[in-house]
Amino acid sequence: xxxxxxxxxxxxxxxxxxxxxxxxxxxxxxxxxxxxxxxxxxxxxxxxxxxxxxxxxxxxxxxxxxxxxxxxxxxxxxxxxxxxxxxxxxxxxxxxxxxxxxxxxxxxxxxxxxxxxxxxxxxxxxxxxxxxxxxxxxxxxxxxxxxxxxxxxxxxxxxxxxxxxxxxxxxxxxxxxxxxxxxxxxxxxxxxxxxxxxxxxxxxxxxxxxxxxxxxxxxxxxxxxxxxxxxxxxxxxxxxxxxxxxxxxxxxxxxxxxxxxxxxxxxxxxxxxxxxxxxxxxxxxxxxxxxxxxxxxxxxxxxxxxxxxxxxxxxxxxxxxxxxxxxxxxxxxxxxxxxxxxxx
Numbered sequence: 001x002x003x004x005x006x007x008x009x010x011x012x013x014x015x016x017x018x019x020x021x022x023x024x025x026x027x028x029x030x031x032x033x034x035x036x037x038x039x040x041x042x043x044x045x046x047x048x049x050x051x052x053x054x055x056x057x058x059x060x061x062x063x064x065x066x067x068x069x070x071x072x073x074x075x076x077x078x079x080x081x082x083x084x085x086x087x088x089x090x091x092x093x094x095x096x097x098x099x100x101x102x103x104x105x106x107x108x109x110x111x112x113x114x115x116x117x118x119x120x121x122x123x124x125x126x127x128x129x130x131x132x133x134x135x136x137x138x139x140x141x142x143x144x145x146x147x148x149x150x151x152x153x154x155x156x157x158x159x160x161x162x163x164x165x166x167x168x169x170x171x172x173x174x175x176x177x178x179x180x181x182x183x184x185x186x187x188x189x190x191x192x193x194x195x196x197x198x199x200x201x202x203x204x205x206x207x208x209x210x211x212x213x214x215x216x217x218x219x220x221x222x223x224x225x226x227x228x229x230x231x232x233x234x235x236x237x238x239x240x241x242x243x244x245x246x247x248x249x250x251x252x253x254x255x256x257x258x259x260x261x262x263x264x265x266x267x268x269x270x271x272x273x274x275x276x277x278x279x280x281x282x283x284x285x286x287x288x289x290x291x292x293x294x295x296x297x298x299x300x301x302x303x304x305x306x307x308x309x310x311x312x313x314x315x316x317x318x319x320x321x322x323x324x325x326x327x328x329x330x331x332x333x334x335x336x337x338x339x340x341x342x343x344x
Contacts, residue, residue, distance in 0.1 A: 025249045025297030032241045033295060038232040042087035045228045046221065047076050048214070049207030055293070056198045056310055057084055057172065061238055062245050062289040065195025065282065066151050066171040068186075068314060075200045077174045079221050081132045086224050088238070089231035090129035091166065097139035103146035107156045108163075121158060126150050129166055129235075133173040137183045144190060147171060151193050168238055188273060188317065195282050197314035241292070248288040249298045253343035257301050258284050261308060264336040265316050270327050273317035283311045301342045309333055 040054045047054070053069070057080070060067045069077050078094065085092035095106060108124030125131065126147070136144060149155065154169050155162045173194070175186075191197075203211065219227060258280055266274030275283075284299075286307040291299045313329050322332075 026244065026247050027297055028244055028292045028295055029240070032237060032244065033293065035233040035237050036241065036293070039084070039087045042229050042232055043080065043083040046083040046219075046224055047080050048210050049203040050076065050080060050200060053080060053198045053200055054084065056196050057081075057170075059286055059289045059293070059307075060170055060195050061088075061168055062242055062292070063195055063282075063285040064168065064170075064242070065285065066173070066193065068191070068194040068197040069172060069174045069200060070177050070197065071174070071200030072176060072178055072202070075202060076221075077200060078132060078134065080200075081130055081172050083224060083229055085130045086229045087232055089234040090168065092130040092132065093125040093128040094132040094134060095125050096134050097136050097143070099139060101139045101143050103143050106143065106146050107150065108158060110159055119159075121161075121163070123163075124156075126156060127165060129168055129170070131169070131171050133171055135175060136173040137175045137186055140184055141187065144184065144186065148190060148193065168235060188315075191314045192276055192278055194314060195286065196310045198310055245289050245292045247297070248291050250284065250288065251298070251343075254299050254301060254304065255284070257340065257343050258287070258304055260340045261304065261336060262312070264340050265312065265332070268316075268332055268336060270319060270322040270332050270335075271316050272319045273315075275312050275315045279312055279315040282315075283307060286311045305337055308337055 036058055039058065040051060043054050044051070057067055059065075069080075071077055081092060081094075084090075095101075104124065106124050107126050108122050110119040111122045112118075113120050133147065136147075149157060150165060150169070151171055153162075154165045154167070156165065157163070171194075175183075177199075202208075262275040262277075262280040262283065265271055268274065283304060287299050287303040290307050291297075291303045294303070309330060312333060316329055316332065318327060318329060318332070
């Protein structure tokens, strides 16, 4: 799934491929796929030209993963998350990450109640379904790290007491790709915990004209109900879809292909850091979700290739000399994909 790839259509009937597993793979339920396709339609009532990002967020929800959104200010990152939560009837909260933000401002903290003479826990904004961590790289590492337990364990520990987070729980963190003054770059260990990194490009001219036309007609981004965004799915449908994604079959040859792609990044002369085994499991998970969205009960190498860039681009690190020569992570991943034999 490149950043320009739309929601996958239902596949045309095809002969069984040689890499398909022996048992007949389960067929994704049509009404579940239709419900998630309707989510994209609802989001499109408020957000123009970001279909690939919507699909990526749906994949993250299906995989119980987190998303790093990168884009310049004003490309509707916040509106995208709010619209998605409205279309899925999920709770959402937004935290503006600043240099003075403390960990307790995110996770919650113990508060002394003078009436009872006891401490009680006051939940932070992390107790929601979709947490928008706006400009996450503007807060110091200590506060960034406060999200690690929530992202990995889906719980918050305060004063030694673990407190589970709602299900589903997804962190959608944003960062500005052009403004680095006063920022704290995310460490590799934290970047590796994001399932996907999605880039939100500036809209095409026709899309930007459509944005202005909507505003001229009275569109208010703060009033999604007036824009016609309504809930077309919920946590129940997501849970059922996740269960079906977990049944998507993967042939041994395709498993080997995923591993070979990730190992190829570790031997690339342009990279100082390749994809970790966690990255390989992430690529497997996103490929299964993409196959399910495409209406198939098995993964093909095309699914792996489609999700390689958004799943792996933030897990690799260029060598300084490669950066000086103008090499990009995207071009390195293209080279790796081109060099790894594709199973047939």
